[in-house]
Amino acid sequence: xxxxxxxxxxxxxxxxxxxxxxxxxxxxxxxxxxxxxxxxxxxxxxxxxxxxxxxxxxxxxxxxxxxxxxxxxxxxxxxxxxxxxxxxxxxxxxxxxxxxxxxxxxxxxxxxxxxxxxxxxxxxxxxxxxxxxxxxxxxxxxxxxxxxxxxxxxxxxxxxxxxxxxxxxxxxxxxxxxxxxxxxxxxxxxxxxxxxxxxxxxxxx
Ligand code: ADP
Ligand code: TYD
Numbered sequence: 583x584x585x586x587x588x589x590x591x592x593x594x595x596x597x598x599x600x601x602x603x604x605x606x607x608x609x610x611x612x613x614x615x616x617x618x619x620x621x622x623x624x625x626x627x628x629x630x631x632x633x634x635x636x637x638x639x640x641x642x643x644x645x646x647x648x649x650x651x652x653x654x655x656x657x658x659x660x661x662x663x664x665x666x667x668x669x670x671x672x673x674x675x676x677x678x679x680x681x682x683x684x685x686x687x688x689x690x691x692x693x694x695x696x697x698x699x700x701x702x703x704x705x706x707x708x709x710x711x712x713x714x715x716x717x718x719x720x721x722x723x724x725x726x727x728x729x730x731x732x733x734x735x736x737x738x739x740x741x742x743x744x745x746x747x748x749x750x751x752x753x754x755x756x757x758x759x760x761x762x763x764x765x766x767x768x769x770x771x772x773x774x775x776x777x778x779x780x781x782x783x784x785x786x787x
Contacts, residue, residue, distance in 0.1 A: 628655035635655075
């Protein structure tokens with residue numbers, strides 16, 4: 583029996599990590615065998631690449647190099663964690679996946695074609711269900727900044743980028759209605775989680 587692959591996407595600070603964790607917990611409480619993971623990262627090798635891409639000077643890597651790094655991390659994560667879990671019939675809940683590369687590298691740098699070609703060559707997997715957590719970019723940026731971590735390379739690109747990424751994610755959702763569901767993230771955590779869990783359980787059947 584094939585499992586189900588669920589991803590969370592959206593701008594920084596929209597609440598993806600919070601909602602991905604809550605969804606995995608709630609699915610387990612319903613007796614579903616759910617695996618919670620994240621990108622960039624999710625496997626030992628990919629977590630090492632995560633540190634390379636998320637820390638340091640915003641100008642540290644070109645967009646082209648970022649595409650290669652994020653895709654290398656994704657390939658490792660897919661081979662070692664996602665594919666085996668899906669093959670075992672589990673539900674995989676992943677915080678960000680290829681749509682993030684389509685937006686942050688593809689849309690941001692005008693390299694969407696490169697991202698799509700490399701994805702087709704090296705990844706070739708799309709989620710069954712993607713929650714796009716939609717959020718006002720200024721509020722999202724404030725929430726993300728409020729976390730005060732060291733992984734600020736992308737947050738340091740500023741709110742202008744967040745505005746473009748939000749519009750891009752909404753366009754992507756409109757282009758892929760078979761898998762994407764837009765969720766209003768500007769509501770209390772519990773209200774958002776209630777909607778997300780209901781939709782996921784419907785899809786799991
Ligand atoms: P993301 O993974 O999308 O960057 P997080 O889940 O890490 O977002 O949330 C960013 C910050 O906002 C965290 O401090 C989190 O506690 C807070 N947060 C998440 N969801 C909500 C919400 N619905 N309302 C208010 N604050 C939230
Ligand atoms: P993440 O840890 O999900 O940050 P946040 O919780 O703030 O949303 O991701 C860190 C950053 O990595 C985020 O700014 C988006 C960026 N990113 C890309 O640029 N390309 C990608 O393919 C992925 C997966 C993430």
